[in-house]
Amino acid sequence: MTTTLVANAHAVDASGETEGFWMLLDGDRIAATGSAADRTCPLEAPGRHHDGRDGLGGALPAADTVVDLGGARLTPGLVDLHSHGGGGASHDGGPDEIERGLALHRSHGTTRSLVSLVANPIDRLRGSIEAIAELRRRDPLVLGAHLEGPFLAPHRKGAHAEQHLAVPSPENVDALLGAAPGTVRQITLAPELPGGLDAVGRIVAAGAVVAIGHTEADHALAVAAFDRGATMMTHAFNAIAGIGHREPGPVVAAISDERVTIELILDGVHVHPEVVRMVFASAPGRVALITDAMSAAGSADGDYLLGELAVTVTDGVAVLSGTDTIAGSTLTQDAALRLALSAAGQTPVSAVEALTLTPARAIGEADRLGLLAPGYVADAVAWTDDWHVSRVWAAGRELTDGR
Structure with missing residues (x-):
């Protein structure tokens, strides 16, 4: 060699x-x-x-x-647990588009990635999972699939098509996990959905990570989900309740639990840098900086699709067309690193850890990735x-x- x-x-x-x-x-x-x-x-x-x-x-x-x-x-090479595309290509568009999107992010330092999918019908998601499994067989830099949908709360759906949301019934969970066994590494889930807490245990038992997100869960329910085996929070503060002084909410539950890794989108739009600084200080070694990038990352402003939904990008900010609902980001991880060092006041070691070892640890890869x-x-x-x-x-x- x-x-x-x-x-x-x-x-x-x-x-x-x-x-x-x-x-x-x-x-x-x-x-x-x-x-x-x-x-x-x-x-x-x-x-x-x-x-x-x-x-x-x-x-x-x-x-x-x-x-x-x-x-x-x-x-170390950067690790992104949550990305939907880049370079004008969507990860929901098939292997060729996934490869184009990954190439854009690799040029910005992200060497290992989960391929994130938005909510779609179960059969269509199964096809996407099988395509990711095939891509993973020939490209070791692909870590597997992250299903951000379909197990999301309708009122916290964000940029996911409501008609494709589903409950995490045993049949639905097994259909997705069984599409290409071992390919799904992470699933975002709203634990208040019918069967939600039971689904947490079912997913974890199959070897995938559960992230609480796109949820109406309060502090108590989030604690219950973490006790059932959920170990991540999807893009904290977005599509989830914030911190209240009487109802602390799910973010406080995640910060308080040493088992939980907290995703943050550090692009200056999704979360204020001072809030990012607070989370780093409150949960050292447990912040994973992710992009949640959609196809416009690395591309010009204009009109795009996220799944089936129309998205307009202006000054690098993506929103559902005609609304002020944020629809992913145009972030790359090198930009997140620079913001962590400047706006969020992190040391180089802390910032790099949040883009390497912490995300690797979150999906059980810390013995080979991140150092x-x-x-x-x-x-x-x-x-x-x-x-x-x-x-x-x-x-x-x-x-x-x-x-």
């Missing part, structure tokens, strides 16, 4: 910051890491030799290709001084324009 040595970097991940960092990529994994402070290379693989490279710090392993980053920042460490996937992003994407590696291969 081809080996690549990425060296002379300023590494930033959830474990901290390291100057003079290097890592050896062997195939699709990180084989070894070290820094200029190391006296010797920590790993010598059979059949390899070490050679010193002045200016890169310490003894370094040999590799087929050496990339000297010149002190630039290096982070620059031996044994982890060879996904990484090099950044300019002002935190714009410079280079992207995914599964050990450097990407060009997201491909």
